[in-house]
Amino acid sequence: MNITHEPLPLDFYRKPTIELAQSLLGCLLVKETKEGLASGYIVETEAYKGPEDRAAHSYGNRRTKRTDVMYKEAGVVYTYTMHTHTLINVVSAGADEPEAVLIRAVEPHEGLLLMEKRRSGKKPRDWTNGPGKLTKALSITMDDYGRPLAEPPLYIAKGYSPKDISCGPRIGIENSGEAREYPWRFWIKGNRYVSR
Numbered sequence: 001m002n003i004t005h006e007p008l009p010l011d012f013y014r015k016p017t018i019e020l021a022q023s024l025l026g027c028l029l030v031k032e033t034k035e036g037l038a039s040g041y042i043v044e045t046e047a048y049k050g051p052e053d054r055a056a057h058s059y060g061n062r063r064t065k066r067t068d069v070m071y072k073e074a075g076v077v078y079t080y081t082m083h084t085h086t087l088i089n090v091v092s093a094g095a096d097e098p099e100a101v102l103i104r105a106v107e108p109h110e111g112l113l114l115m116e117k118r119r120s121g122k123k124p125r126d127w128t129n130g131p132g133k134l135t136k137a138l139s140i141t142m143d144d145y146g147r148p149l150a151e152p153p154l155y156i157a158k159g160y161s162p163k164d165i166s167c168g169p170r171i172g173i174e175n176s177g178e179a180r181e182y183p184w185r186f187w188i189k190g191n192r193y194v195s196r
Contacts, residue, residue, distance in 0.1 A: 038111025058098030085132025
């Protein structure tokens, strides 16, 4: 397969989690499959700060089969299933610092016919405007767990620098005490693909 885009080096991911969550906005998330390539610009992310963050899967240094990859070096894929949807996270921080950034929404860029087929019957705006929707549209699955993001078939490439970034509380983490209020969700202001 010819690489259409140059994957970002693993060094890109070696920065504080909150900073990475903002740096990922505007980057291109790319997935290559037998059917072809599909990609989208990342327009919404959420940071999860590990052991001290009650909303993180690794809160209190919980280490399970599911969260094991969060303890690896930054720049690998952490996928997990929630209500039958696969969600994709970028592992951040350093080894044994189990932090990650959830990719919440992307703006479709390439492989639009593939996305339309995978999200059959949905309006284009609903193809990728949520964490479980974008993984279906791009065909990101649990098989991608642990992959390094610096090489195909699943990688992140340089995109554009957003003009205006907003931040606010994360979504869908009601049972996490004060962590509910942390302004660790970031999105490109005015982008129609932001989840809500």
